[in-house]
Amino acid sequence: MVKWRIEIIEDFCKGCEICVNICPITNLYKVGKVDKPVLRMSERFGYQGYPLVEVVDPTKCTGCHLCDHACPDLAIHVIKEE
Amino acid sequence: MKVDVRITGIGGQGILTMAKILGSALVREGKYATLIQNFDTFISGGESTADMRVSDQPIEYPVFEKADITVFMAKKTYPRYINKVKEGGIVVINSDVIDEEPKGNFTVIKVPASSIARKLGNVRASNMVMLGALVAKLSLANPEVIKELIREKFKDKADLNIKAFEEGMKIGRGI
C-alpha cells in the first residue's frame, strides 16, 4: 500500500487554513465520518508570526495533492513514501 | 564656387529624386552638396521643395533664402518662390504647366518637360527632362555620372529616364 508523508515547511506557512479546508479527509472528520483529521491548525506560531498548520494523522492521507497544490506559500508537501 | 539651387513643385513629381541624383553626382565627382527637403505633408499634391547648396568646398551652413537657380515644376509653388530668386539669377520653368511669363531681373529658361516626357511614354519622367536641361545649360554636373546614377536608381526602368534626361539635355544645349 502507498504511504504518504506530509512535510510542512513551517517558516513558509502563513496559516491561511486553505489546506485544512480543502483536505477531503479533514472535511470528513468535521462531519464525524472519520476519527482523526489529516491536518489541523496548531496552537503554535511560526517565523512570520502566523498560526501554523500541523499534521495529525498522515496515515489517513490519500495522496490527492489538493493541499500541496493549493498552498499559496509552497509550505506543505505530500510526498510518496517507498 | 557656391551655387544655391532650388527645385520646387508638388509631391509626386519626383522633386526629391531629381535633387538626390544631382547631389549624388556632385559628391561622386568630388564636389560638395547639401539638400534640405521641405514639404507640407507626405501626401502627394502637397508642396515639395528641395534647397540645394552646391560648392567645391565643404558646406557648413546649408540654409538660404534666395536661390541662384530656381526650377519650377508646378504652378502651385510658383507665387511663393518667384520672389525668392536672386538678382541676376536663373529661373527654369516647366513651360507646359506654367503659362505665366516670369518677370524680373533674371534669365528665364523654358523647358516643355511634361510634353517631352509624355511623348517618350511617361509624363512622370518630366523631372529627368528638367534635370537634363539644367545640367546641360548650367554645367552643374557631369552628364555621364548622372546617367550612371539614373541607371542605379531606376534599374529596369532606367532606359526611359535616361532618354528623358538626354532629351532635356538637347533642349538645354539649344537654349
Add this chain to the structure above:
Amino acid sequence: MSLEESRKKLTQMPEMSLARAEALPHSLCPGCGIGTILNTFLRAMHELEEEGKLDSSKLVVISGIGCSGRISGFVKTDSMHTTHGRPVAFATGVKLARPELNVWAFGGDADLFQIGLNHTLQAARRNIDIKVVMVNNFNIAMTGGVPTVTTPPKAITKYTPRGWFERSFNIPKLMASAGATYVARWTTAHVFQLKQTFKKMALRKGFSFLEVVSQCPVLFGRYNKFRDPWSMVDYFMKMSRVVKGPQYLEEAAIEFGKPILVGEFVETEAPEYTETIYEAEGVVRK
C-alpha cells in the same frame, strides 16, 4: 530550523525545482491566490521538464507591477519584473529576438486590462507565441484595494464604500474578439486544471491566454462578506460551472451571485507571429 534550512528544504522537493528559494517565503498576504497560481505553475513546468518536453533554461517569465507582478521573482528561470502594464510588450521583444524561448507574461487585472490593455489585445491580435496569465483578484491590491476593470458591479472596496458603479469587462469575450487563439479561465479552486492548462499552454504555439479568478482575502474579500481566504476559494468552487466552447463567451462576465463560467472558451489555430515575421520579412538570422 533556520530560514536558510527551510529554503534548502524547499529546493529539495523535486516539484519545487523551479522555485527561486532565495526570494522565498514571499511577501504576499496569507491565503493570497497568487501563491496558488505560482505553486501550480512551478509544478506544471517541473512536470514538463521531467517528461522531457521542456527545457527550463529556455523558459522566460515576465511580469508587470502589482501583487501578481511579483511572480517572476519567485521562479528560478530567466525572468523579468517590468513596469506597470507592460509585461506583454517586454515579452514581445524577448520572443522576437530569440524565438526558441518559451515566454510567459503574468499580470494582474489592472496590469493587463486597465493600464496595459493595449499590449494585451495587440499580442492576441498578432497571435505571437506568448503565454499570458491574468490573475483576476477583482481589485488593485498593492495600492490598498482600489477598484479596477474586473471589479464586479456593486462590489465594495476601500475606495468604493458605496459600491462600485462601473461596468466590468467580460475578459474571455474581450480576448476572443481580439483574436486570441486560446482562451481559458479557471479559479484558484481548480488546482489540477490550472496545472494542466499551464502545461498545455507551454506546449502550444501561438498566443495563449488564461484568466485565473483568484482570492484577495485581505483587500477585496473582507469588504465583500468573505471572512477568510477559504470562504472565497469555497465560493469559487461552488459557483463555478465548467463549460467548453465559444458559445459560452457571451455569459462569461463575472457577477456576484451568478455562476462563474470556467474552462476553455477558445482553441483555434492561426499563423504564429514570430514565424510569420521572420519569414515574410526575410530576416536573415545572425
Add this chain to the structure above:
Amino acid sequence: MKPGKYFESGAWAAAMGALASGATFFSYYPIEPATDIAEEMVRYGPKNGLLVFEAEDEISALGAAIGASWAGAKAFTSTSGPGFSLMQEHVSYAAMTETPVVLINGMREGPSTGQATKAAQQDVMQTKWGGHGDYEVIVYAPYNTQEMFDLTVKAFNQAERWRVPAMVMADKMTILLMEEVVIPEKVEVVNRKRPKVPPEQFEPFKPEEDLVPPMPRFGDGYRVHVTGVTHNEKGVPVSDDPWVHHKLVKRLCDKIRKNRDKIVEYEVFGDEDPEVLIFAYGFPARSAKEAIKLARSKGMKAALFRPKTLWPFPDKELKEIATKAKKVIVVEWNYGQMLNEVLKVVPEEKVSFVYRIGEIPIPPESILEEGGVRI
C-alpha cells in the same frame, strides 16, 4: 552597405550606423520625423539580420527593445518629442536594469504636438531628467550626416560598454538633410561583457572593476532575474534596506560619472585662445561654424565649442576654453536648455544667448550680431 561615399540623409546614415554596429532588433511607432529611420530600417534591416517590429505605441517600442536586449539582441528604437515623452518610464527602467539599448530621436518642436514637421532642440534636457530617479545616460548630438553615422555607432558601443541607455539626439534638420557621408571600410564594434563563470557561481549584478557587471543572455542557463525594484548583486529584490538602494543607484551613476573622461567628446573649431567663443550643438552649430569662419576672416580670434556628447556634459573642457574668452555666445533652437549647463561653468556676465524657439534659421551673421560681436 558597401564602404564608400554617398549622398544621403541623416536618417539613412543613422540606419547604416546601426547596422554597422551589429544591431539586430529595431522597434518603433511611427512619428515624424523619426519615421524616416524606420523606412530605412525596413529597407535594409531584414537582409542584414535585423528584425523590424512596429509596436502599438512608443511605450511598447522601448519595452520590446529592452526585452530583446536581454534576449541577446542589439536593440534600438527611434522616436520624436511626444513619443520620447512616452518612453521615459522605460528609459528609467533600462537604467535601473542596466540594459544596453539605443534611442535615436528626431527632435521637433514642443511643447505638445507643436509643429510636427519642424526642427528644434527641445528634448535635450529630457534625455537626462525625463525619467524618474537618479540615473546617467549617454547622449550624442550629431551635427551633420557623417556624425549621424559615426555617433550612432558610438551610441551602440557605449550602450554595450557601460550597459546604459544611449541616445542620439538629432534635430529634424539633421535627420532629413542630405549630404556627403562616408561609410568606412572598418567600424569598431563593442559588445557587452558576457559572464566568465558558470551559472552556479554567477551573480548577475555584481560589478567588475569598471563598475559594470557582465550581462547574461536569456535562454543560456543563467536564470537571471531582472527587476526594476532595487536589487542586490544576486538580483534579489530588496525593498526594505535603503542602503542597498543608495549603493546600487550610486554605482549606476558612478559607472558613467567616474568614467566620463573616456566618454566625453567635443570639437573645438578655430583659435585655441579665442576672444569670442560660440557654444552650439546639432544643426545650429553649422551656422555657428560659419560665423567663426566669418569672424576669423576679419581678424578676430574666435572658436566654436561643440559638444558631441551632451551627457556627460564636457563642462571641464568648456570651462577651460571659456576662461580665455571675453564673450561666450550660446546658440540653441530652444528657449534655453543646455544654456543652463554652460552657466554652471561660465560667469553669467560673459554669456549671451542667441536662440530661436523652433525651426527658424539663425544665419551666421545673426549669431554674431545678436551675440553682441561687431565685425
